[in-house]
Amino acid sequence: MPLPAPLDRAEAVVFDAYGTLLDVHSAVQRHAAAIGPQAQALSETWRQKQLEYSWVLSLCGRYAPFWTLTERALDYALAKHTGVDRGVRADLLAAYRSLDAYPEVPGTLERLRHAGLRTAILSNGDTAMLDAAVRAAGLETHLDAVLSVDPAGTFKTSARAYALAPERLGVARERIAFLSSNRWDIAGAAAYGFLPIWVDRSGQPDEYPDLAPVRVIASLDGLLA
Known part of the structure; x- marks a missing residue:
């Protein structure tokens, strides 16, 4: 079955962690x-x-x-x-340190991997807190990489932070679909050259019209639909 756009152009799918995969509240x-x-x-x-x-x-x-x-x-x-x-x-x-993952997260990650796409996290979280969160949520086996911005020494939306994903995965930036529930993060991903998908979990109005997502979904359930 063909993948929906923009996943049909992607080799890897990279996720923000906090608010996107993990419920910060x-x-x-x-x-x-x-x-x-x-x-x-x-x-x-x-x-x-x-x-x-x-x-x-x-x-x-x-x-x-x-x-x-x-x-x-x-x-x-x-x-x-x-x-x-x-x-x-x-x-x-x-x-x-042990936030709940949204219920659709494990299944979505597994379906992406079955479709031949690599999966990863790119987060502002430091390495120790990310490792603890991923273990607590039981996501280790669903991810090819868990990347902290620590090596860049700066936070998203810096291009140095986003560059960690193509460097680690060996995938060109234009072949990486990047998902975040944070509209500002999607703006940064668009500016960097990812395929940005906004997970608008709370129905927020759009902003940053010059740095638009290529797709908007309400939850990860909509990613492969």
């Missing part, structure tokens, strides 16, 4: 009862600050492991949402 959801009514707001602040710190450091020409930014972002979120007991901090960080 599952850490807070596991401890929502202990956190109380501010659980959703805390999770959203934590995620936003985690990303914001990566962007600011990249613009400043600086770098820190993504786990460090994850800790700093949680500390900010706890300071902002004063009604949350700071005693949950250790539990939340432990949960973040």
Whole structure:
């Protein structure tokens, strides 16, 4: 059966990890009862600050492991949402190392490999946190490579970060389909020359019209449809 576009032009499919394969809000959801009514707001602040710190450091020409930014972002979120007991901090960080994969992820990865495509992660996450997350989600056997931006010393959307995928996989950038739930990440992937597919899990409006995805799907279930 022929692969749908743009997979018919791809030799490899590379995924962002956090928010795309792994549910970044599952850490807070596991401890929502202990956190109380501010659980959703805390999770959203934590995620936003985690990303914001990566962007600011990249613009400043600086770098820190993504786990460090994850800790700093949680500390900010706890300071902002004063009604949350700071005693949950250790539990939340432990949960973040073992986030839930979205339910369709293992099956999608396996179908891609059966179709002859290589599969990989390219993530802002540092090597240790990615290894822990992939093991916890049981995805090791479904991936040909798990790539952290650590060797580039900068975060996505830097071209140096995206370049790690073709270098490691030995596949030309225009033969790599890149999937992310983050529209800014898709913009970076488009600028770099990947085949960008936006996984718009939450129905967000489009932006960055000059750096458009080649396809938009609501979940990975739609990738091979």
